[in-house]
Amino acid sequence: MSTISIVSTTNSNFVTPLATLYRSILVNNSNNNFDFYIFGDHLTAEDKLQLKRLELDCNNCQQINYLSVDESLFRQAVTDDRIIKAAYYRIYTADLLPQLDRILYLDCDLICTSDISQLWQTSLNGKVIAAVEDAGYVPRLAEMGIKAQQPFYFNSGMMLIDLKRWRDENITKKVMDFINQHPEKLKYHDQDALNAVLADNWCYLHPKYNMQSRLIRREQVHPLPPAEILAEEARQDPIFIHYSGRSKPWLEFGVRPHPLRNEYWKYAPKTLQLTTKQQIS
Known part of the structure; x- marks a missing residue:
């Protein structure tokens, strides 16, 4: 059995x-088998116990590991009510995991529906990361004044990362420099910085690996017909469902229900479902 290494960031x-x-x-x-690496933003002992249960309940969960980074490095990071400073910590993944050559980064608001072996084994063809185009189809590179051969802008909620190449190309420093030197350009926070630095240096993945809410709701049609065909394939057979945007499956009030909210509750620990709903309400 191969071991897949996954990194995420979370708060309580x-x-x-x-x-x-x-x-x-x-x-x-x-x-x-899986090793999980978590950038925890002031997690409590109870938070860590909840995650520790995965090691006890699932034989293929090898270890839950925690990563830490100096918060002062992000003094100038642009944040808002939805994007916290800890969201930027993932930029230091390659520096903090020198023993690994590849990781899969995942946001907290995704659900996996099937086997990810093929994704994990994807060749990056010399690029630093592989990712899925952002379903907003926004011309962010042009808006940020970034010159690139390909105008596509990726969603950073799922990234397959070649950590060795990231280190070799000094991507951490380049991204941090962009964050500190161009805060006015960070409309979409570190996702903008990552796209600015990695323009033309990422592999285009099928949207089934990051089926975002805009794609699910058919809110926009891709300007390129072949890409819209891929979008429809993703709707029919997603690998990762991404509850991007404000509508989350665990939110009961204040937002329109997510069309695939029931997929989330298939996997939420039964002992936590009622507690979570009570906390939200």
Whole structure:
């Protein structure tokens, strides 16, 4: 059995969704072992116990590991009510995991529906990362004044990363320099910085590996017809469902229900479902 290494970032508010994501991965990937690396933003002992249960409940969960980074490095990071400073910590993944050559980064608000072996084994063809185009189809590179041969802009909620190449090309410093030197350009926070630095240096993945909410709701049609065909394939057979945007499956009030919210509750730990709903309400 191969071991797949996964990195995520969370605070206490997103521990239950993260545990649910990891459980969905473990349930649907019994032929692989997993090591999880978490950038925790002031997690409590109870938070860590909730995640520790995965090691006890799932035979293919080898270890839950925690990473830390100096918060002062992000003094100038642009944040808002949805994007916290800890969201930027993942930029230091390659520096903090020198023993690894490849990782899969995942946001907390995803669910895995099937085997990810093929994704894990994807060749990056000399690029630093592989990712899925952002379903907003926004011309962010042009808006930021970034010159690139390909105008595509990726969603950073799922990234397959060649850590060795990241280190060799000094991507951490380049991204941090962009964050500190161009805060006015960070409309979409570190995702903008990552796209600015990695323009033309990422592989285009099928949207089934990061089926975002805009794609699910058919809110926009891709300007390129072949890409819209891929979008429809993703809707029919997603590998990762990404509850991007404000509508989350664990939110009961204040937002329109997510069309695939029931997929989330298939994997949420039964003992936590009622507690989570009570906390939200």
